[in-house]
Amino acid sequence: MDRVVTPYEGSGRRPWDDAAEVPAPLRLHRTPVSSRWVDYNGHMSESCYLLVFGDNSDAFFRYLGIDEQYREGGHSLYTVETHIHNRREAVEGEPLTLSLQVLDHDTRRVHLFHEMRHGxxxxxxxxxxxxxxxxxxxxxxxSDLPHHLQHRLAAIHRSHAALPVPDVVGRPMGIRR
Incomplete structure (x- = not known):
């Protein structure tokens, strides 16, 4: 049975170092635009933007300490809401670089913001x-995140709190009149 596989599947998780500086924002994922992601308009299809953002999230999960072993223990992070803003086209072969900012978190939820830029x-x-x-x-x-993951999220959030909140965050969708 075919299923979606991220480029980080099977790579494990990164070891966490409490003394290490947390980059703000995190830059964990790079990829060229695959020919499989290009549609009949000659540029990356809208669903593939979400696929690449999902791969960036997976890189973040591994940075945080969530991998296959963690999921085998019966827990994971699920996306419950997503807002994508497409700004420019990307065509086959172009390099993509992604960044990730932790905007907020509590014991059960994590609010993230991604940027996709031309590499x-x-x-x-x-x-x-x-x-x-x-x-x-x-x-x-x-369910509540385990304390060690809450601790790591807090460290990342402290580092990212110095970043400006992007103006599109929390913006409702609609036709302005």
Whole structure:
């Protein structure tokens, strides 16, 4: 059975060092635009933007300490809401660089912001805002993150608190009149 596989699957998690400086923002994922992501308009299809943002989230999970072993223990982070803003087209072969900012978190939720930029020109191509919830997979319900992950999220959030909150965060969608 075919399933979606991220480029980080099977790579484990990064060791956490409490003394290490947390980059603000995090820059954990780079990729060229795959020919499989290009649609009949000759540029990256809208669903593939979400795919690449999802890969960036997976890189973040591993930075935080969430990998296959963690999920086998019955817990994971699930996305409950996403807002994508497409700014520019990306075509096959172009390099993409992604950044991630932790905007907020509590014991069960994480609010993230991603930027996708052209890897050579640094032009902003797209942004994504995600709200994630920590779940107990077997119970199908939200659950508190373990204390060690809450501690790591707090460290990342402290570092990212110095970053400006992007103007699109929390903005409702609609037709302005």
């Amino acid at each position: 050579q020109t640094d032009v902003l191509l797209a942004t994504a805002e995600h709200l994630l919830v920590h779940v107990d997979i077997d119970r199908g319900r939200s």
